[in-house]
Amino acid sequence: MKRFFFLYFDKFLTLKYSLKTKLFRSSLGELSSIMYLIHHINAKNLFFFRKKRVLRSKKAIELKERGFTTFSNKSIEKTSLIMLEKIRSIKDQWGIHNDINFDFNPTSKFQNELIQIFESGIDEFIKSVYKSDYSIFYHKIYKSKRDSKEQLPENSQLWHADGYPGTGINLMICHTPISKNNGSMKIINWKKSRELLNKLFFDYKQFLRYKNYLDPINKKNKSEYRKVRCQLLKDYIDQESIKYFQPESEKSGTIFAFSNNCVHAGGYTEVGYERIVSLFNIYPSTKNTTLKEKFDFCMRNDYSFPKINEIFKI
Numbered sequence: 422m423k424r425f426f427f428l429y430f431d432k433f434l435t436l437k438y439s440l441k442t443k444l445f446r447s448s449l450g451e452l453s454s455i456m457y458l459i460h461h462i463n464a465k466n467l468f469f470f471r472k473k474r475v476l477r478s479k480k481a482i483e484l485k486e487r488g489f490t491t492f493s494n495k496s497i498e499k500t501s502l503i504m505l506e507k508i509r510s511i512k513d514q515w516g517i518h519n520d521i522n523f524d525f526n527p528t529s530k531f532q533n534e535l536i537q538i539f540e541s542g543i544d545e546f547i548k549s550v551y552k553s554d555y556s557i558f559y560h561k562i563y564k565s566k567r568d569s570k571e572q573l574p575e576n577s578q579l580w581h582a583d584g585y586p587g588t589g590i591n592l593m594i595c596h597t598p599i600s601k602n603n604g605s606m607k608i609i610n611w612k613k614s615r616e617l618l619n620k621l622f623f624d625y626k627q628f629l630r631y632k633n634y635l636d637p638i639n640k641k642n643k644s645e646y647r648k649v650r651c652q653l654l655k656d657y658i659d660q661e662s663i664k665y666f667q668p669e670s671e672k673s674g675t676i677f678a679f680s681n682n683c684v685h686a687g688g689y690t691e692v693g694y695e696r697i698v699s700l701f702n703i704y705p706s707t708k709n710t711t712l713k714e715k716f717d718f719c720m721r722n723d724y725s726f727p728k729i730n731e732i733f734k735i
């Protein structure tokens with residue numbers, strides 16, 4: 422009887438969750454998602470009244486509809502390659518332990534090149550997606566590598582969705598050429614991702630009620646719980662042979678923009694290959710700022726996305 426009740430209760434919760442993913446493209450709480458949406462509407466109105474109109478481009482429509490898009494051009498390719506050569510020439514750029522993150526402040530170090538790349542099409546693309554101005558919340562340069570054949574995928578190499586606000590754009594500048602061999606990021610279109618996330622929500626709820634073999638969730642075992650969700654996603658994708666997109670390019674400078682809640686996985690390379698990318702988290706803004714101001718803000722800021730109590734200051 423109890424099991425029967427929870428089966429239907431979880432189905433009801435999943436329906437609610439599914440409505441939320443449909444309306445907000447995010448698994449965050451309804452109230453927070455409404456606030457992010459109102460903030461974006463404010464940003465759009467201010468942009469309109471400043472007479473800063475930008476037409477919706479083909480790539481912006483593609484991002485809205487599929488949840489991801491890629492593009493590049495000669496100017497982006499050239500500056501991205503200059504950045505790659507500089508990154509490679511810096512001593513101990515990945516720290517003394519040869520870690521994955523660029524060890525010096527990458528936003529400050531490459532500000533001129535990044536501004537040039539944004540001026541070559543990214544800035545217009547983001548404004549065309551949002552129909553508003555925007556803020557850069559986070560930027561890092563990191564590399565993906567695999568030391569041995571035995572090394573299994575971990576963290577963002579596993580299928581996952583980020584769970585950030587639905588108004589966010591994740592944007593990657595792929596400094597190295599990208600291919601399956603160096604772990605070019607795989608992504609599933611938003612329509613299918615939403616189906617997978619709704620299914621995951623129900624199955625994970627049932628797992629927590631009846632099959633949970635882990636200790637109650639705490640800071641230490643949080644990643645174990647995440648692994649369960651990633652494994653469930655992987656099982657659905659493998660069982661149904663779900664199609665994913667994985668860009669390939671022989672040139673430096675592929676721009677890969679995607680909704681953070683599309684199911685994605687990247688950076689699991691073959692041994693002997695490496696991928697170096699810049700990753701940005703971008704959100705709409707009511708402020709009218711220059712690219713320099715956007716990067717300065719990014720350097721001062723510690724969060725990947727706007728905090729809900731500060732949303733109307735951004």
Ligand SMILES: [Fe+2]
Pocket residue numbers: 577581582583685
């Ligand atoms: Fe991610």
